[in-house]
Amino acid sequence: MEREELAGWLRLTLTPGVGDITARKLLGAFGLPGDVFRQTPAALGQIGPAGTVATLLQPPAGLEALVEETWQWLHGSDATGAARRVLTLADAGYPAGLLQMPDPPLMLYTLGAPGFDLAQVDRSLAMVGSRNPTPQGLSNARAFAQALGEAHIVVVSGLALGIDGAAHQGALDAAGSAQRLATIAFVGTGLDRVYPARHRDLARRIVGQGMLVSEFPLGTPPLTQNFPKRNRLIAGLSQGTLVVEAALQSGSLITARQAVEQGKEVFAIPGSIHAPQSRGCHALIRQGAKLVESVQDILEELRFPEAMDSAGAGAASAGVSGTGTPESPLLEALGHDPVSLDALSARTGWGAADLQVKLLELELDGHVARLPGGLFQRIASA
Numbered sequence: 004m005e006r007e008e009l010a011g012w013l014r015l016t017l018t019p020g021v022g023d024i025t026a027r028k029l030l031g032a033f034g035l036p037g038d039v040f041r042q043t044p045a046a047l048g049q050i051g052p053a054g055t056v057a058t059l060l061q062p063p064a065g066l067e068a069l070v071e072e073t074w075q076w077l078h079g080s081d082a083t084g085a086a087r088r089v090l091t092l093a094d095a096g097y098p099a100g101l102l103q104m105p106d107p108p109l110m111l112y113t114l115g116a117p118g119f120d121l122a123q124v125d126r127s128l129a130m131v132g133s134r135n136p137t138p139q140g141l142s143n144a145r146a147f148a149q150a151l152g153e154a155h156i157v158v159v160s161g162l163a164l165g166i167d168g169a170a171h172q173g174a175l176d177a178a179g180s181a182q183r184l185a186t187i188a189f190v191g192t193g194l195d196r197v198y199p200a201r202h203r204d205l206a207r208r209i210v211g212q213g214m215l216v217s218e219f220p221l222g223t224p225p226l227t228q229n230f231p232k233r234n235r236l237i238a239g240l241s242q243g244t245l246v247v248e249a250a251l252q253s254g255s256l257i258t259a260r261q262a263v264e265q266g267k268e269v270f271a272i273p274g275s276i277h278a279p280q281s282r283g284c285h286a287l288i289r290q291g292a293k294l295v296e297s298v299q300d301i302l303e304e305l306r307f308p309e310a311m312d313s314a315g316a317g318a319a320s321a322g323v324s325g326t327g328t329p330e331s332p333l334l335e336a337l338g339h340d341p342v343s344l345d346a347l348s349a350r351t352g353w354g355a356a357d358l359q360v361k362l363l364e365l366e367l368d369g370h371v372a373r374l375p376g377g378l379f380q381r382i383a384s385a
Contacts (some may be wrong), residue, residue, distance in 0.1 A: 004089060010070045011036030012091050016062045016109050016220065023106050035093060038246025072221050075329040076195065085210045086117040086147055096122045101169070104239045104265060108218035112194045115214030119184045125159040125188070126307060129237045130164025130260070131219040132247035133280045137380050138372030140248035140280060143272055144169035145176070147245065150298040152185055154307070159241045160190040161233065162215075171209055178212050179318055186213040191229040193217060198225040205286045234258040242305050243268035243379045245295065249283030256283050259292065268304055270295045275340045333361050335368060341378040
């Protein structure tokens with residue numbers, strides 16, 4: 004991309020009052036951004052709202068600085084050797100899945116290993132969920148993502164805390180040292196920053212075996228309104244969306260709704276009726292989402308038979324049906340819902356001191372998680 008072309012796209016993106024819909028109308032009528040800005044006020048007035056004609060004729064404040072920053076970023080490098088690209092609606096490499104959306108972004112910024120091509124992603128699944136998941140939810144997300152990765156399905160998520168992070172990690176675990184596109188993270192900031200900051204190391208891993216993607220210009224901070232907006236891209240690039248855990252008022256449900264609006268499949272993992280993080284998934288299931296107990300359920304629904312063959316029996320059967328160590332009577336007494344120490348004492352007849360010792364042993368072995376409020380929960384192995 005030449006600098007003048009980059010400047011034209013950035014100017015169109017930054018012009019006040021010109022959203023994606025108006026911008027696409029202008030591009031459809033006149034061609035590339037450079038052609039748009041060479042039009043007369045009368046010609047522009049026939050396409051765009053009257054109030055935007057004046058702003059189209061005047062370069063927005065800060066444009067030159069952003070062009071310079073973006074140009075330097077494109078031609079810069081770091082220790083990872085990652086490839087930096089800017090894709091526009093006019094590029095042949097723009098992903099077809101996003102072009103089919105009603106509101107594809109004018110520009111996409113990508114950061115990933117050299118040779119990875121966003122347009123060539125043909126088998127992918129979005130995985131989203133709570134930023135405050137249960138330990139079981141985290142375990143499920145990582146196990147499902149790893150199984151999908153072993154089936155060579157690209158896992159798409161949003162780099163958020165909780166389920167998103169576990170999904171990216173599981174996909175990277177499956178890739179191991181292989182140089183293949185394992186996971187894609189659509190972020191709600193410019194690619195010159197990482198949010199949340201605690202995912203900085205995870206972002207570096209993704210750049211090595213995946214890709215970070217943003218529709219927001221460099222320098223864009225983590226604005227609240229940008230995260231629901233980027234969710235449509237997570238759904239748009241994927242053949243389906245899996246919701247692992249979600250409260251009723253969750254951004255994950257926005258992603259699921261957008262997937263439905265785009266004609267994509269929605270999957271949901273059921274959970275405890277006592278867990279607020281399960282209520283969103285249960286609501287989706289009532290509305291027609293497919294209840295998922297194993298990765299095989301997803302592969303069959305999306306008709307990825309080759310993926311099932313390459314996944315192997317372990318990956319295809321990965322799910323929430325594991326039983327941990329059934330020989331432990333305490334695990335049997337725990338069940339699969341959060342439970343208090345008093346309730347466990349009543350179920351087992353053991354004193355609090357003995358229970359604390361046994362629970363600590365199970366916690367250290369990874370079979371039990373300690374929850375807020377003095378509760379304990381069994382973690383089923385996938």
